[in-house]
Structures are given as C-alpha cells and as structure tokens.
Amino acid sequence: xxxxxxxxxxxxxxxxxxxxxxxxxxxxxxxxxxxxxxxxxxxxxxxxxxxxxxxxxxxxxxxxxxxxxxxxxxxxxxxxxxxxxxxxxxxxxxxxxxxxxxxxxxxxxxxxxxxxxxxxxxxxxxxxxxxxxxxxxxxxxxxxxxxxxxxxxxxxxxxxxxxxxxxxxxxxxxxxxxxxxxxxxxxxxxxxxxxxxxx
Amino acid sequence: xxxxxxxxxxxxxxxxxxxxxxxxxxxxxxxxxxxxxxxxxxxxxxxxxxxxxxxxxxxxxxxxxxxxxxxxxxxxxxxxx
Numbered sequence: 549x550x551x552x553x554x555x556x557x558x559x560x561x562x563x564x565x566x567x568x569x570x571x572x573x574x575x576x577x578x579x580x581x582x583x584x585x586x587x588x589x590x591x592x593x594x595x596x597x598x599x600x601x602x603x604x605x606x607x608x609x610x611x612x613x614x615x616x617x618x619x620x621x622x623x624x625x626x627x628x629x630x631x632x633x634x635x636x637x638x639x640x641x642x643x644x645x646x647x648x649x650x651x652x653x654x655x656x657x658x659x660x661x662x663x664x665x666x667x668x669x670x671x672x673x674x675x676x677x678x679x680x681x682x683x684x685x686x687x688x689x690x691x692x693x694x695x696x697x698x699x700x701x702x703x704x705x706x707x708x709x710x711x712x713x714x715x716x717x718x719x720x721x722x723x724x725x726x727x728x729x730x731x732x733x734x735x736x737x738x739x740x741x742x743x744x745x746x747x
Numbered sequence: 748x749x750x751x752x753x754x755x756x757x758x759x760x761x762x763x764x765x766x767x768x769x770x771x772x773x774x775x776x777x778x779x780x781x782x783x784x785x786x787x788x789x790x791x792x793x794x795x796x797x798x799x800x801x802x803x804x805x806x807x808x809x810x811x812x813x814x815x816x817x818x819x820x821x822x823x824x825x826x827x828x
Contacts, residue, residue, distance in 0.1 A: 571825055571826035571827065572810065573810055573811045573812075574804070574811065574812050574813040574824055574825050574826045575791075575803075575804040575811060575813055576793065576794070576802035576803060576804060576813035576814065576815065576824050577793040577794055577802065577803075578750070578793065578794040578802065579794045579795070579796045579800055579801070579802045579815070580796055581796050581797050581798065583796070583798075583800065585794075585802050585813075585815065585824070587802070587804075587813050587824070587826075589826035597826075599826055601824060606826050606827060606828060608828070620793070621750070621794065664749075665750065707748065707749045707750065708748065708749055708750035708751050708757075709751070710751045710752055710753050710755075711753050712753060714751055714755065715751075716748040716749070716750065716751045716757055716759075717748065718748065718759075727748040727757075727759060728748075729748070729751065729755075729757070
C-alpha cells in the first residue's frame with residue numbers, strides 16, 4: 549500500500565488572493581446528495597485551483613503541495629477524491645477534514661495513479677498505469693483491487709462508484725473506448741479479472 | 748461513463764460519427780443527450796447524485812463554465828470568492 553499524508557489543508561488559514569478574484573475558467577465534476585459540488589477553476593495567474601460549492605457559495609480548497617490538481621468526486625461525508633500532478637507524475641488523493649492523503653496504486657509506473665470516484669463507504673475508484681498498460685482499481689482502507697475488463701486490449705479505466713458498489717468506466721478495444729458497469733466481478737454478462745494488488 | 752447514482756442512472760460522453768463529443772444521461776433504459784442551453788461548444792457531464800442533479804461544464808464564446816442541471820433547469824457556475 550502506498551498511502552501517505554501530505555499535510556493539513558490550509559483552507560481555514562489562507563485568504564483567497566486577489567488572483568482568485570475572478571475565474572478565467574470553471575469546471576464542475578462531482579456532486580453529492582447534499583448538493584455540494586466540487587470542481588476547479590483557472591485564476592487570472594493561470595493556476596488551477598479547486599473549489600467546493602455549498603449553498604450558493606464557493607470555497608477554495610488549497611492543495612498543500614501546489615501544482616495542478618483536480619477534484620473529481622465528493623461523497624455524502626464530504627470526502628473528496630481527485631488527482632494532483634507533481635514532477636511529471638499523477639497521484640490520486642483523498643481529502644477529508646482538511647487533510648490530504650495521497651494514494652498511489654502499488655506497481656504504478658512513472659505515469660502514476662488517478663482517483664476519480666468515491667462512495668459513502670469510502671471505496672475509491674480510479675486507474676493507474678503499469679508496464680502492461682492502464683488498469684482500473686477499487687481502493688478501500690489502503691487495499692487496492694485491480695479490475696480489468698477481459699475484452700480490453702487498450703486499458704481499463706474506472707471512473708465512478710455508487711453506494712451499491714457498482715463501478716462504471718470504460719475500456720479500450722478495437723480502436724475505440726466502450727463503457728462498462730461492473731459489480732461483484734460481473735459486467736455485461738462477462739467476468740472481470742480482479743485481484744488484490746500487493747506491494 | 749463517468750458517474751453512476753444509486754438508482755443506476757449513469758452519465759458520460761460519446762463521440763459522434765463526425766468526431767464531436769456529446770454527453771448523455773442513461774436512466775431507466777432511456778438515453779438523453781445533455782446540452783447546456785447556453786453552450787455554443789461542447790457540454791461535458793461528469794457527475795450525478797441520487798436526486799438526478801447533474802454537473803459538468805460547457806463552452807461558449809466567453810470560455811468554459813461549470814453548470815448544475817436540476818431536472819432540466821440549468822444554473823451556470825463561474826467561480827467567484
């Protein structure tokens with residue numbers, strides 16, 4: 549398992565700077581059942597920042613390590629997952645109670661790991677690359693389970709998970725990408741290959 | 748497909764035969780293409796909750812904006828402190 553704290557988020561300590569006075573670009577990526585939305589914006593300095601949108605107000609989420617980061621999903625407890633990029637590599641993260649924890653799939657190569665979905669049980673889904681290509685994963689309490697669509701010839705990518713444990717994503721095959729839904733190892737009548745990944 | 752809610756409704760995107768990206772909602776066996784009414788370019792849907800509210804972004808002449816779609820009522824999201 550690779551999971552480590554990045555430090556305490558500074559959202560309660562840092563004021564929004566003048567550079568954040570208006571956004572040159574805004575994107576929304578996730579919404580929970582309370583209506584809280586997460587996304588990112590590009591400030592006038594050209595830096596991407598993350599935000600939460602709660603009851604009509606925006607709150608900037610500061611990534612303590614800086615750099616480009618994207619919040620993709622938020623669950624009903626307010627846990628946010630996404631990725632950040634550092635030293636030309638992607639890392640997934642889990643943000644909870646103003647603390648960032650980085651997650652990185654075991655055996656991920658120099659490309660890294662993306663976390664993209666989270667449910668209320670704290671199961672995180674995403675994808676990573678190793679020497680064999682891209683693979684989806686489900687992570688819970690630091691235990692990664694790799695998921696590969698058996699039809700895939702060009703990678704499997706897990707993007708979202710609901711509270712019933714259904715994972716959705718896409719896989720590459722035949723020169724195109726195809727959607728899938730997956731639960732308990734079964735997808736569209738075919739068995740997924742799943743195995744726990746050990747460090 | 749980028750997200751799924753507890754009812755099994757999913758959102759995602761696809762490419763048309765002329766290589767344009769379109770976003771969709773698939774719910775109860777019905778595909779619906781999602782387009783923000785203010786969009787002059789792409790609309791991307793990324794998230795959905797159990798109430799069926801969807802979020803994403805769209806492009807227009809002024810740039811890219813977030814949106815919230817609640818039952819067909821779209822709210823534009825432009826960050827401001």
